[in-house]
Amino acid sequence: MNLAGTFTFAGPRATVWALLHDPAVLAKALPGTKTLTLAGPGRYEGAMKVSIGPLTAAEFAVVVTLSDEIEPSHFAMQIDGKGGVGFAKGSATVDLAEGADGGTVMTYASDIQIGGRIAAVGQRLVESVGRMMMKQALDSLNAELEARVKK
């Protein structure tokens, strides 16, 4: 699965950068996140329960490791998720640029492999689920950002 795109945040780049590194904020934004903690420098560990409409959730233990950080404009991540129904493994890059009207333009790209039972049965749905989660997460982060900017 290759999820890629751009998203415009309604707030300054330094705040976006901070939000994207705050486990408490990310835990709220990423759909299905049960726990997410900073386990070491640039290393996040958590548990996610991904559900698709009425289909019941698949639970994953997730480790995300950040690298190549150039504050406040770029970072890369390694993503490693394991669960009872399969695994997800891949990498992603995030670039932040200053946009018009004090906004921040995020450009993201990812390459994530899905394996195990979830891939055997749900292959055709994986990208739709990925897109849906991405959209929810970005909208939620943007709402949090707007709340902070207003303060």
Next chain:
Amino acid sequence: MKPAAFEYHRPDTRPEALALLEQHGGDAKPLAGGQSLIPAMNFRLATPAVLVDLNRVGDLAYMRVDSGVLRIGAMTRHRDVERSEDVRRAAPLLFEAMPFIAHAAIRTRGTIGGSLAHADPAAELPAVMLALDATFRVESVRGAREIRATDFFTGLFGTALEPGELVTEIQIPVTPATGPRTGTAFTEFSRRHGDFALAGVAARVTTDERGTCVSARIALFGVGDRPMAAAAGARLLEGQTVSDDLLRATADATAREDIDPTGDIHASSRYRRHLAGVLTRRVVARAFERSRVTHEE
């Protein structure tokens, strides 16, 4: 593979079924034909705590036409819809689509209401219902309401159904064989017959006596997280007479503006978009042809 443990209820009447669904709310799943739910449970991708089996509820399986509406009970099996003379006459688009649904053995068991409530983005029936502007009757212990197909499908396996609600009837405006000249057509492309389609299209066009399109609906499936109404494509048809240029422009607009398909190991996003355009052109052309034929009969 075996499902996780669940509680099983088999009510005999509609009120009992609705009461059970209300009582268990989001923990309960109605069991219709079980052709999607049971495999998902056996793979443990679905683990409902409670199943409410509708197969003994007698008054949910019927087909009849009254005052310009084809009414199909939600528990009507695909195979019965496929073989119905009423459906062939009143909703030729639905009739044409039925043989594309999975395989005969699955259609013998699967139900129209089950397929619609499941809302698989690659399923045929949700797109057919969009193209025909169908309405679904939905009941719960709190009462009944009607939801248009255009408002029913909200996302990936997502519907406007609330916990405790059950689809009980599908209402399809009868496609007129005389009077307004209406033509419908359906096709899909899959790697093998019975597989989930890589892309599929359903269309309905109505023309005046000069062949000018007065209304058009195009719906696609397999190319998004839900059945997609092709508004940009259909808009180009209205007020126009059919031509190769018009068909090409409609197909291009549909593929470019109305859908944003995902890719998987079977077909890339780009391939699906191209395929959707090709199928749209074919289906709309056939719908126009049929809009002439139906009037001349």
